[in-house]
Amino acid sequence: MVSGIIIWNGRRRSSARGYPSDPGLQCGAVAPSCQAKSEREMRYVEHAKSFLLASLVLLAGVNSVAGETAMMSSVQTAGNPQNEGIAVGDAELAVVLGAKPSPAEKRVAVLLTERIKNRTGMALAGPGGKTELRLVIGTVASNEKIKAFSAGRKDIASLGADGYCIASDAGKGELYVVGQSDSGVVAGVGRLMREMRYTPGKLELPPLQITEAPQMPNRGMYLWARKHFFGKPDQVDRYIEELALWGCNALAFWFEMGMFKSFDDPEARHWLAMYRRFYQTARRMGMKTGLIMVVNDAYKSSPEKLHISPIIGCPKHYLCPSKPGSVRQIIAWQEQVLKALPRIDIYNLFPADPGGCACSDCTPWPTRGYWRIAKPLAERIHQISPKTEIWVDTWHLNHKTFGGKDWKNLVASLAKDRPAWFAGFEVGLAPHHRFAAMSAEERKYYNEAKAPLMVFPDISMWRNHRGMLVNREYWKSLQAELNDYSPELMKGGWPYSERWNTDIASVVFLSWFWNSKKTVETVLDEYASFYFGPEAKTGRELLNLLDDACKDPERREKIRETLAKLESSVPAWVKKDWRWDEIVKSCRRLK
Ligand SMILES: [Zn+2]
Known part of the structure; x- marks a missing residue:
């Protein structure tokens, strides 16, 4: 278990392994709200890319108090919150809601706590506990800290309906998820969960500076x-x-x-x-x-x-x-x-x-x-x-x-x-x-x-869509058809979801509601990263092999091999998710 907060300097570079596709960065790079990004945000993307590489290497070797102390001192001197990622250990992160949190805020805080516990074994600090890092969640109306942080920030003031902002203030040791509404808070925490990196006894938080608002109101x-x-x-x-x-x-x-x-x-x-x-x-x-x-x-x-x-x-x-x-x-x-x-x-x-x-x-x-x-x-x-x-x-x-x-x-x-x-x-x-x-x-x-x-x-949008299969080419044709409608008229929709048959398709559609130009490759990277963790790259390979359109002559053999590789390497939490069982079933049908 790690004790103490560790801050990394994002400028360090290395060829790290694990979490190969960074969904947040790709998503951020193409999201509508990110298309005309300020120079500062563009710099963030670059910093964050190098941060991710550096942080993973550092994580692999972090186990000494001295190392942690050295890193901690950098938080006081670095003065550039965009450059720094943070890792916390057991009871070192507190979630701070407002005095009168909404039911959505309370629930999403519980879901976040459970997710962290399931994937890292770590607990968050209890109420009133003194921690070096606090995750502040809410809206300007529900949380005084959010209100203070948002004052004077044009990007937050101009958030579209249901938008969110994730930002950090390293000087205060605070990371904020600012929602424009309950739905925005929930989507923001969901995004944060997908940006976090989970290892036993350790939770990494990349140096986030994300502002995103959905394109369509009825998602x-x-x-x-x-x-x-x-x-x-x-x-x-x-x-x-x-x-x-x-x-x-x-x-x-x-x-x-x-x-x-x-x-x-x-x-x-x-x-x-x-x-x-x-x-x-x-x-x-x-x-x-x-x-x-x-x-x-x-x-x-x-x-x-x-x-x-x-x-x-x-x-x-x-x-x-x-x-x-x-x-x-x-x-x-x-x-x-x-x-x-x-x-x-x-x-x-x-x-x-x-x-x-x-x-x-x-x-x-x-x-x-x-x-x-x-x-x-x-x-x-x-x-x-x-x-x-x-x-x-x-x-x-x-x-x-x-x-x-x-x-x-x-x-x-x-x-x-x-x-x-x-x-x-x-x-x-x-x-x-x-x-x-x-x-x-x-x-x-x-x-x-x-x-x-x-x-x-x-409902037959994926044709042979049993199990967790995907069909990227088919989605591309659907996306082209959807994008034929005037964007100013299109307000969203209701894809048919029955969980195990359609989870990937559902996520792809939800992404389209947020950003109609987002590519299916980006969405699948994000999906694989969230549900396969450090084995995201191999997980993504498996999804590609399971794709209905896959014509690889050695497909069955490769599915068998890739599944076996994942079975021996994914963290236990991957296998606890029902998606794992569905993916295994899909493989068995094909191999
Ligand atoms: Zn009649």
Whole structure:
């Protein structure tokens, strides 16, 4: 165990091993907020690069009190906080929250403490303990120390919504995570966790000076929380928190009425209770709540006389909005669900797959059947909850079954009229989907409508995406399609997440919400660094071998060898993460 705080001088250089890809630096170099960096920040990047190399070499040899003392003296004389990284040992780092921390601040401090404990075996100093280094977390409103530190700092004053700043004051022995909001604090601490380097009895903090704000306001995840998750809700809670640490700020569920006999079905009540629980977890992390509702969804016991005329992908018991009494019934049902849940920030009106009706009165679906229910439903939701953003999803509407080109009339009409409840359109992203793929011409139409946009990516986005597989080439095509939309219109989205199938894809999407130009290579480096630790380079090699597009003729053999190498070299904490098991399973499927 190390005692005493160790400060390194960043100018020292060496060819160190371990943590080969520095995600923070790469990310910082391309993040939008970093694109027009001040000279000082650019210098930081250079300093930090050399620091990382130096610090790792020094770490390898640090074990003497004399060495530590010498290093400690440098903190008093160096006078250049951008140059210095810090390592702390057991009980040498304290987390300082404000006098009245928000639930998100309290929770993220606990998560940080747990992460450090799990990876280094170290405890943080308890409240009131005197330490050489303090990590000060919060917002200007929640923490007096943050307020004092932020005074006069233009970069902090100009942080965009949900942005964060990580900065140090070596003279005071303080490192700050300044958030612009709860979500910003959580994302900032998440970033800090990914910048930290963990070894037994030792925690290294690079000399950070990062300012980042997300490009898009709705950085959501549509969590496929189904019944088989309900037996392990603690894991779902933890996963929601992990998504928040990656910058996710919204959580959506689909309440599928068709799974239940009625609203009073005990099973429906059980689902609502679980959703309430998960929303509470999300809210505690500073996240927004989202609900996806198919407009003509109905319970299994729905009156037969109101049923739809069959249409692809839609169960028979859904209601035809053109039949007398249907619209009133649908609104009443959706109102019940809305009122049974905590405040919903974002409500999605979903049109099809499932949904729709093939009767002549509902055809074409976009401007007739869909609109017949979407308009009064949106008005009622807006009346009940005026602050709820209501988004009109157009998934599947560009297919001939759902009206061919009629979706354009819907888009043009809403974009022109802009009812008070209307937040924007949610567009599909599914290049390989036979029915829902979007063309360049269609994307142009949305851009020209000039209404805000969110995106709903297809669940099969990674095609053969079992386990932890990735497909970098496919992501590049998705990214190009996403970046076809006007950046000033694009407000985020809800990728489909079911944890083990989609963790890497989820992280890639979250990164896109923060910075639409960030490369998949950078994101994977950051991912590998965080979850493989000092074996990040080998971990990244393994991810590349697992990539769906990998055509290496010796792929199987290499997967076997690389996995074996990792199995014998990764720290124990790597194997305790559920991702390790998933990666091992993916390897076994292929080798
Ligand atoms: Zn109908």
